[in-house]
Amino acid sequence: MSAFVSVAYVLVTFTLVVLFFSSRRLIADKAKLNELLHSPAQTLEQTILETNSVVGIKRNGRTDYIIPKEFTSRVMNDDRTFNFDRGLAKLLNLQLVLKLHGGTFFKDMQEIVLEFFVRRLATTVTQIYPVFQKHAQQLKEQHPPVDLTVHAQKAMSEAMMLVLFGQDYVNEDDCQAATNLSEDIAEFVGILQNQAWFSRNFPRLWHLVTWVRVGVFRIALGFGMSIGLRLWSDISHLSENPEEKKTNPTILPILVDRYRSPDGAIPVTSKLWIMVLLTTGVFGSTRQIATNIVGVVFYLALNPDYQTILREEIRSLRRVDSHPNLQTLKHAIQTDSFIREVFRMKGDALTAVRMTTCDVPLGEHIIPKNHLVFPMTYMCNRSAPAGECSDKFQGMRWVSTRWSADKVDAGYLPFGLGKWACPGRALAIAVIKIFLFTTFPDAELELQGQTYTVADRSYMASLPPKGHLLIKSL
Ligand code: HEM
Numbered sequence: 001m002s003a004f005v006s007v008a009y010v011l012v013t014f015t016l017v018v019l020f021f022s023s024r025r026l027i028a029d030k031a032k033l034n035e036l037l038h039s040p041a042q043t044l045e046q047t048i049l050e051t052n053s054v055v056g057i058k059r060n061g062r063t064d065y066i067i068p069k070e071f072t073s074r075v076m077n078d079d080r081t082f083n084f085d086r087g088l089a090k091l092l093n094l095q096l097v098l099k100l101h102g103g104t105f106f107k108d109m110q111e112i113v114l115e116f117f118v119r120r121l122a123t124t125v126t127q128i129y130p131v132f133q134k135h136a137q138q139l140k141e142q143h144p145p146v147d148l149t150v151h152a153q154k155a156m157s158e159a160m161m162l163v164l165f166g167q168d169y170v171n172e173d174d175c176q177a178a179t180n181l182s183e184d185i186a187e188f189v190g191i192l193q194n195q196a197w198f199s200r201n202f203p204r205l206w207h208l209v210t211w212v213r214v215g216v217f218r219i220a221l222g223f224g225m226s227i228g229l230r231l232w233s234d235i236s237h238l239s240e241n242p243e244e245k246k247t248n249p250t251i252l253p254i255l256v257d258r259y260r261s262p263d264g265a266i267p268v269t270s271k272l273w274i275m276v277l278l279t280t281g282v283f284g285s286t287r288q289i290a291t292n293i294v295g296v297v298f299y300l301a302l303n304p305d306y307q308t309i310l311r312e313e314i315r316s317l318r319r320v321d322s323h324p325n326l327q328t329l330k331h332a333i334q335t336d337s338f339i340r341e342v343f344r345m346k347g348d349a350l351t352a353v354r355m356t357t358c359d360v361p362l363g364e365h366i367i368p369k370n371h372l373v374f375p376m377t378y379m380c381n382r383s384a385p386a387g388e389c390s391d392k393f394q395g396m397r398w399v400s401t402r403w404s405a406d407k408v409d410a411g412y413l414p415f416g417l418g419k420w421a422c423p424g425r426a427l428a429i430a431v432i433k434i435f436l437f438t439t440f441p442d443a444e445l446e447l448q449g450q451t452y453t454v455a456d457r458s459y460m461a462s463l464p465p466k467g468h469l470l471i472k473s474l
Pocket residue numbers: 076084106107109110111113117281282285286288289292351352353413414415416417418419420421422423424425427428429461
């Protein structure tokens with residue numbers, strides 16, 4: 001009996017000691033997480049500078065590795081050791097999607113974006129400019145302060161519905177469904193995960209609940225029932241009437257050609273795959289443009305000197321072209337430089353991710369297999385080739401250089417780097433310019449309280465800053 005009591009005593013003591021230390025570890029992790037949410041860039045930068053090595057951070061049930069800038073090019077380009085697909089899929093809660101269709105999700109997305117958006121960017125710009133003009137007018141009629149995020153997302157949804165599916169889909173209900181979808185995707189891929197107690201502490205359960213609640217009910221059933229069914233029948237119609245493809249300017253003929261079987265029909269599985277690509281990929285990305293419109297406009301609102309420079313440039317270009325096109329936007333070099341500098345300096349901590357495919361030695365550390373690795377975007381963005389005072393915001397620093405806002409580099413990571421760098425970046429920059437062209441030349445911008453807040457710097461590309469914008473007509 002006494003032996004039993006002794007064993008029980010040892011076991012209880014051992015358990016208490018483990019609990020004590022694990023709760024201390026948990027508190028330490030929570031403190032780290034708090035840093036990551038609110039001031040991660042500077043904190044991590046300090047840690048990496050002090051140790052000049054890889055830093056491991058526990059969050060959302062994983063250990064992620066942040067790497068110093070000397071390893072950035074290697075990690076971003078060596079796809080065999082630092083895998084893009086699996087890394088992004090894990091980060092975005094899309095591992096299941098990678099199990100479908102031979103794991104081609106990101107490759108398919110890349111090719112579709114290049115074929116549909118990039119090749120016909122000039123047409124897209126001309127098509128969506130009037131949409132933004134209309135929304136700019138509505139914005140000016142609103143009582144200040146305005147919620148720019150809601151406004152940018154609405155304009156973006158309408159523009160995307162028009163470009164992707166054509167005029168038949170441009171109505172209030174469909175555009176609202178597209179806006180809701182973008183929001184749902186953001187939630188689905190975990191943009192808000194760092195912020196909620198439940199998702200931080202029970203990441204696996206959170207993933208499961210989110211798949212069912214958002215993935216199945218809101219995206220598959222909600223969007224599927226409202227727009228998905230019509231798209232389904234439009235796709236069937238095009239595959240049965242191939243002669244109509246030539247006159248159809250939407251994304252559907254491209255998808256039909258891509259996924260039809262040799263007899264011309266589109267199998268049900270391919271139609272489902274098209275829905276997956278359209279919903280998760282395309283609509284998820286449009287939210288990023290809306291978010292970054294807000295980021296650029298807020299920077300402008302805080303910098304009246306740059307407002308004067310950009311207003312002059314845009315006004316003079318609009319005098320030459322009353323209907324601005326892609327070439328007009330390309331001539332806006334000061335605006336382009338300002339946008340690049342905002343993207344460089346807005347303070348994203350982490351933007352791109354890769355996953356190790358084996359245990360990889362990096363400096364003095366070995367990063368274990370199947371772990372997420374993040375280049376330290378904040379530090380990379382403040383390094384060469386920004387030149388003198390690369391840690392200072394200088395909106396016109398890129399004007400007479402070859403570095404346009406959509407050009408990626410190891411010192412400019414908002415769109416990633418290497419073969420997987422964002423294929424939608426030229427579209428994103430063009431849309432941000434369209435927004436400035438249509439909204440800003442006749443207005444003065446100010447932020448209430450001269451400030452805005454950022455909820456989570458790890459997701460700044462998809463999580464709009466919060467602030468109250470005042471727009472005064474000139
Ligand atoms: C300002 C807006 C945007 C930002 C900041 C952004 C940022 C990024 C980043 C950081 C990556 C990862 C790259 C890497 O790891 O090397 C990425 C990938 C990707 N982006 Fe974007 N993106 C934006 C807009 C868009 C748009 C509008 C589209 C589509 C129309 C798009 C489509 C994609 C796709 C398909 C990928 C996966 C990589 C690939 O397939 O090549 N993005 N984006």
